[in-house]
Amino acid sequence: MSALLDIRIITQRQLRLLTRVPEVLIFSTIQPVMFVLLFxxxxxxxxxxxxxxxxxxxxxxxxxxxxxxxxxxxxxxGLAEDLKKGLIDRFRSLPISPSALxxxxxxxxxMLNIVVLVVMALAGLAVGWxxxxxxxxxxxxxxxLFLFGYALSWVGIYVGLSVSDARVVQNVGFMVTFPLxxxxxxxAPTTGMxxxxxxxxxxxxxxxxVAGCRELFGLQNEFGATAGSFPSENPLLMSIVxxxxxxxxxxxxxxxxxxxxxx
Amino acid sequence: MKSVIAEDLVKTYRDGEVRALDHLSLDVEEGTVLGVLGxxxxxxxxxxxxxxxxxxxxxxxxxxGGIDVIKHPDKVRQIIGLSGQYAAVDEILTxxxxxxxxxxxxxxxxxxxxxxxxxxxxxxxxxxxxKRPIKxxxxxxxxxxxxxxxxxVKPKVLxxxxxxxxxxxxxxxEMWGVIExxxxxxxxxxxxxxxxxxxxQLADEIAVIDHGKVIARGTSDVLKKQVGGERLxxxxxxxxIEKTQAIVSKVSGNKSSVDAGIRMVSAPVSTGATALxxxxxxxxxxxxxxxxxxxKRPSLDDVFLSLTGHIAEEKEEAK
Numbered sequence: 288m289s290a291l292l293d294i295r296i297i298t299q300r301q302l303r304l305l306t307r308v309p310e311v312l313i314f315s316t317i318q319p320v321m322f323v324l325l326f327x328x329x330x331x332x333x334x335x336x337x338x339x340x341x342x343x344x345x346x347x348x349x350x351x352x353x354x355x356x357x358x359x360x361x362x363x364x365g366l367a368e369d370l371k372k373g374l375i376d377r378f379r380s381l382p383i384s385p386s387a388l389x390x391x392x393x394x395x396x397x398m399l400n401i402v403v404l405v406v407m408a409l410a411g412l413a414v415g416w417x418x419x420x421x422x423x424x425x426x427x428x429x430x431x432l433f434l435f436g437y438a439l440s441w442v443g444i445y446v447g448l449s450v451s452d453a454r455v456v457q458n459v460g461f462m463v464t465f466p467l468x469x470x471x472x473x474x475a476p477t478t479g480m481x482x483x484x485x486x487x488x489x490x491x492x493x494x495x496x497v498a499g500c501r502e503l504f505g506l507q508n509e510f511g512a513t514a515g516s517f518p519s520e521n522p523l524l525m526s527i528v529x530x531x532x533x534x535x536x537x538x539x540x541x542x543x544x545x546x547x548x549x550x
Numbered sequence: 551m552k553s554v555i556a557e558d559l560v561k562t563y564r565d566g567e568v569r570a571l572d573h574l575s576l577d578v579e580e581g582t583v584l585g586v587l588g589x590x591x592x593x594x595x596x597x598x599x600x601x602x603x604x605x606x607x608x609x610x611x612x613x614x615g616g617i618d619v620i621k622h623p624d625k626v627r628q629i630i631g632l633s634g635q636y637a638a639v640d641e642i643l644t645x646x647x648x649x650x651x652x653x654x655x656x657x658x659x660x661x662x663x664x665x666x667x668x669x670x671x672x673x674x675x676x677x678x679x680x681k682r683p684i685k686x687x688x689x690x691x692x693x694x695x696x697x698x699x700x701x702x703v704k705p706k707v708l709x710x711x712x713x714x715x716x717x718x719x720x721x722x723x724e725m726w727g728v729i730e731x732x733x734x735x736x737x738x739x740x741x742x743x744x745x746x747x748x749x750x751q752l753a754d755e756i757a758v759i760d761h762g763k764v765i766a767r768g769t770s771d772v773l774k775k776q777v778g779g780e781r782l783x784x785x786x787x788x789x790x791i792e793k794t795q796a797i798v799s800k801v802s803g804n805k806s807s808v809d810a811g812i813r814m815v816s817a818p819v820s821t822g823a824t825a826l827x828x829x830x831x832x833x834x835x836x837x838x839x840x841x842x843x844x845x846k847r848p849s850l851d852d853v854f855l856s857l858t859g860h861i862a863e864e865k866e867e868a869k
Contacts (some may be wrong), residue, residue, distance in 0.1 A: 289657055297652045300640070307642050307683065377699070380602050382627040383657050535758035 292392065293519060302397020304365075313456050315361070316403050319354040320410045326350065326474065327414045333357035334475070340417055347411045348428075349473030352493055354407065355400050355436035359434035360460025363395045367453040368467075375548050378549055385546045393440040400436040404429060420505030427502035433524030435496050438533040444541035473497045489516045492529040498522035551705050552613075553738040558612035560790060561596050563760075569781025571598040571607065572762035577706075578740050578755075583733050586742040587854075588707045593762040594742035595635065598711045602738065615706045631700030633831050634711025634742070639684055646680040649702065658705045663702075668709055670698040671791075673786060674728060689722030694728060709733070721785060726751055742783045746851050751868040758857055765856050773853045781852075783816040784833070785842035790814060791827060794840075797832045803823055819845075 297533075305312050323346070331342040369375050378388050408416075419426050443460070449457045470484060471477070471493040477485050488494055499522040518525040554577055561571040571593045578584040586594050598603040601612055604622035612619040627821045639648045646667055653663025674694040684692060686865045693713060700708060713729065714722040729752055733739060743749050749756045757767040766773060778812045782802060787795045791808060794815045798806040800823055806817035819825040826845050833840055 292657070293655060300651055304640075304642050370641075372641065373635075374640055376599075377632065377638055377652075378655075380630065381622060381652070383655055427717040428694065439654060463762055483638060514652055518572070 289377045290384050290387045291381045294391040297391025298387055298395040298398070301365075301463065302398060304400060307461075312399070312402065316401060316406045319350060319403060319407050322350050322353070322401055323347070323407060323410050323414065329472070340415065343411065343415045344417070344490055344504075344506055347407075347416045348473070348504060349468075349471075350411075350434065351404060351407065351432050351500060353464075353468040354403060354433065355432050356439055356493065357460070358400060358436040359394060359439040359443040359446065359464060360457055361399070362440040363447035363450070363460050365396065365454045366392065366444060366447030366457045367450060367456040370448065370548060371451070371453060373514045375545075379546075379548065386542045389444050389541055391547050393437060395445065396440050397433065397437040398444070400433055404432060405490060418504035420448075424503045424505065428500045429498065431499060431503070432522070434530055435492075435526070438530040438537075440539040441534055442543055445544060446536055448541070449453045467491060467493050471497060481505040486516070489519045492526065492533075494518070495525040495529060499526045515538050552577045553580040553612075553615055554584070555613040555742055556597065556601060557611040557696045559597065559600060559607045561593075561600065561607045562606070566680070570762055571600075571610075573610070574763050576761065576764055577759050578738055580738050581736045582754040582811055583739040583741060583752055585749030585756045586740065586759060587744070587746065587749045587756055588742075588759040589744055594744075594759065594818070595711055596762075597759075598634070598740070598742055601626055602630055602709050604632075610785045617751065628703075629706040631703075631705035631708045632711075633693075633696045633700035634709070634713055635715055639692075639699055639831075641685040642683055644683055645676055645682050645687070648695065649699060652699050653702050658702070666770070670701060674698050688721065689717050690724050693717065693721070693725055696726065697725075705737070706739070707738045710739065712742055714745065714746065746849060746854065759855065760858050766853075774848045776853065776856070779818060779820050779848075780822055781816055781846045781848060782819045782829060783814055783842075783844045783846055784829065784840050785812065785814045786833075786838055786840050788813055790838045793836055793837060794833065797836065801829045801832065806838060813841075816846075817840065850865050 294542045326346050327343050331346070334342050336345055348356060366375075379385065422543075446459055446463075447456055450459055463489050470480075470488050473493060477488040477494070480488060495518045498519060502522060556574060556576050557573045559571045560569075562569050569633065572594060574597060576584065576586070578595075588594055600607050601614055603619055603626050606620060608699065617629070619626050639645075640651070643651070649667035649670055650663045652661075653666050654660060656663075657693045658666060663804060666679075668680075671680045674697070676695055676698070677690060679687060679691060684695065687695065697713065698711070702709075710729070714725045717725060722761050726748070726833060727737075729741070733752070741752060742748075754769065756770055756773060757764045758773070759765065766776065768776075772832065782795055782798060784798060788810075791810070791813060793805050798815050798817050802817040802819045804817045804819070806815055808815050822845060826843065830840070830843065
């Protein structure tokens with residue numbers, strides 16, 4: 288019971304940080320909206336998707352996934368900052384369970400994604416995105432996105448505690464998320480990639496998430512499912528497996544790392 | 551009763567390459583203040599981190615409030631407060647938000663946490679800045695808030711790790727005042743510092759540590775006596791330094807030293823005021839008029855020098 292209370296207090300702290308530093312919320316929202324607009328208008332005209340409604344239908348799930356993937360960097364750099372300033376020492380000297388502290392943080396950081404996803408969806412609608420599968424499936428799609436961000440924030444905890452400097456963490460975060468999101472079906476079909484990369488791209492959890500969301504948002508052509516590999520045939524199942532694996536590995540790792548954390 | 555006991559603590563970093571604690575033992579009597587004094591890298595922070603359950607020693611034993619720190623860290627956390635150089639508060643949140651959050655994390659309940667926060671803000675003269683983010687606070691205010699956060703549940707044992715490092719003189723004096731008040735209330739306190747006068751001012755007993763072990767302990771008077779009584783200091787004009795040196799050496803029976811920059815001749819003396827009068831007579835007879843004379847009790851700096859053979863030097867703090 289008291290663990291739940293602790294989780295709530297830490298979650299509240301993460302949310303309060305957002306209201307105290309509105310810039311974080313503003314820029315976390317502006318950047319993905321900017322991506323929506325740039326990709327929609329720069330590539331949208333020249334990529335032929337063979338899809339009614341054009342490129343933006345395929346683009347939006349890709350950008351959603353890319354954006355929630357950046358939760359990893361956000362959690363990691365926030366945690367590294369707290370560690371450097373000694374706040375983690377203070378938390379760890381309190382009579383509360385270390386898992387409550389990390390669970391609260393991952394939850395708080397993931398909440399930010401709800402706001403960001405809503406704003407992006409609105410921006411998408413404004414530039415022609417029209418999901419056609421009905422409200423239930425659309426909501427399930429967003430639930431998948433939220434959970435993916437949540438799973439990755441556990442990786443963020445581990446990275447944040449392993450790398451000592453917040454700026455380095457930010458870079459590491461980008462170094463992981465950029466290749467992962469671009470070596471996927473998120474922005475362009477994987478068919479144009481060299482054979483080896485195609486395999487990587489199809490097994491990439493970002494691709495299964497994107498393909499899964501495309502399916503849930505009502506698209507026929509999922510843009511890149513070509514080699515007939517298992518993940519591209521069963522993107523939602525594979526996404527669930529990936530999220531489960533990530534949490535199974537990184538929750539215990541991160542909690543243990545946190546218990547022994549020191550600046 | 552001993553509130554804090556550390557026995558034979560050993561802690562090495564980087565696979566044994568850096569030995570932060572080398573069989574360190576100390577204890578603190580209930581209701582008293584122990585000042586742990588030493589230069590950067592002597593092992594002060596490591597000691598505090600082990601006692602405050604943040605770090606496990608490689609070997610050795612530690613008890614706080616009668617509870618084994620290594621076996622029951624969760625129980626120890628309920629009775630300690632930690633504040634200092636590295637333990638901190640949230641800079642983005644306000645002082646009030648911080649204290650309420652920590653109060654809630656101690657499971658006081660929202661209402662009690664708010665009451666306690668206001669009480670502590672009042673007590674540390676922070677009420678006016680309660681609703682401002684910590685990052686707008688001065689160094690002294692920040693330390694006071696940090697200290698307040700460690701007092702939320704009235705800890706049985708308080709650890710303050712270099713509470714005034716980096717503060718300006720005014721901030722330091724304020725902090726000393728706050729800590730003195732606390733100690734009057736009977737809190738058991740272990741305080742680390744690299745300022746000799748701070749240990750002198752605040753601590754009942756002082757443990758001097760160097761290279762990860764305690765090299766001396768006692769009250770500041772006892773430590774000062776270990777260095778050997780008082781020191782005679784005479785300032786004369788440059789031309790008279792040599793003659794004065796001879797006289798001081800003769801009277802004191804000790805080798806005198808000269809600080810040419812301030813033209814001061816000094817030597818340890820065992821007979822105090824008598825030596826002073828005798829020296830002045832001889833100087834007068836030699837036609838030398840001293841510019842300044844004095845009898846100085848040794849500072850803790852002198853203690854450190856005579857204990858370690860070197861001035862309190864800094865080495866890279868192992869973290």
